Amino acid sequence: xxxxxxxxxxxxxxxxxxxxxxxxxxxxxxxxxxxxxxxxxxxxxxxxxxxxxxxxxxxxxxxxxxxxxxxxxxxxxxxxxxxxxxxxxxxxxxxxxxxxxxxxxxxxxxxxxxxxxxxxxxxxxxxxxxxxxxxxxxxxxxxxxxxxxxxxxxxxxxxxxxxxxxxxxxxxxxxxxxxxxxxxxxxxxxxxxxxxxxxxxxxxxxxxxxxxxxxxxxxxxxxxxxxxxxxxxxxxxxxxxxxxxxxxxxxxxxxxxxxx
Numbered sequence: 001x002x003x004x005x006x007x008x009x010x011x012x013x014x015x016x017x018x019x020x021x022x023x024x025x026x027x028x029x030x031x032x033x034x035x036x037x038x039x040x041x042x043x044x045x046x047x048x049x050x051x052x053x054x055x056x057x058x059x060x061x062x063x064x065x066x067x068x069x070x071x072x073x074x075x076x077x078x079x080x081x082x083x084x085x086x087x088x089x090x091x092x093x094x095x096x097x098x099x100x101x102x103x104x105x106x107x108x109x110x111x112x113x114x115x116x117x118x119x120x121x122x123x124x125x126x127x128x129x130x131x132x133x134x135x136x137x138x139x140x141x142x143x144x145x146x147x148x149x150x151x152x153x154x155x156x157x158x159x160x161x162x163x164x165x166x167x168x169x170x171x172x173x174x175x176x177x178x179x180x181x182x183x184x185x186x187x188x189x190x191x192x193x194x195x196x197x198x199x200x201x202x203x204x205x206x207x208x209x210x211x212x213x214x215x216x217x218x219x220x221x222x223x224x225x226x227x228x229x230x231x232x233x234x235x236x237x238x239x240x241x242x243x244x245x246x247x248x249x250x251x252x253x254x255x256x257x258x259x260x
Contacts, residue, residue: 016060020050028056032108035175038066084114117192193222205235
């Protein structure tokens, strides 16, 4: 993980990568990773999206992930709310963003929706959510429980270690323990949806093993702004990896509509 760049946000070093135009030259897409993700796990998707759209692309690892500073465990069950309320607004300032779009995957999608419903930023142009959650489902919990078994008994820890290094246990248990906490069944962010005032694109795989179409239906029904939905065939929880070309296509079309 040598050669990473860091932004200091609220006293914490967060690794990041930037592709394409600087703020002021074009809008910026901010990529928010999944519950086990980080900068490296986006691979070259951010760069490809920047090239296709002409936007800048900022991808960063949240605290406790990738090469960012570690965090204390256990994570509070409000960790997605905390990121949206405190960290992300400060990151926008530190990075000098002017006009921007949030693109969040899984936990990152939930963070993006909370942010859009919580902050009335004149610079926020839209939200793209991949496989987001707005409430806790039994399917999600069952899949996360299965991931725990794979981490403890199989090779998931070693596979994640090449991305998270010394943060591997922090990244996994911070996410897994929160979702499997008995009180997490009450986790719900639907109250933020009516306050969203920017267009939203939701991309989800038909075969998503972590969430059902009930998540999409809730967003479409309750959002205070226009919601576009793209359900992708032969696709699970990670459209940008499993259906990269199609994901780039629908995201490019959505972003083009924001700038017309």
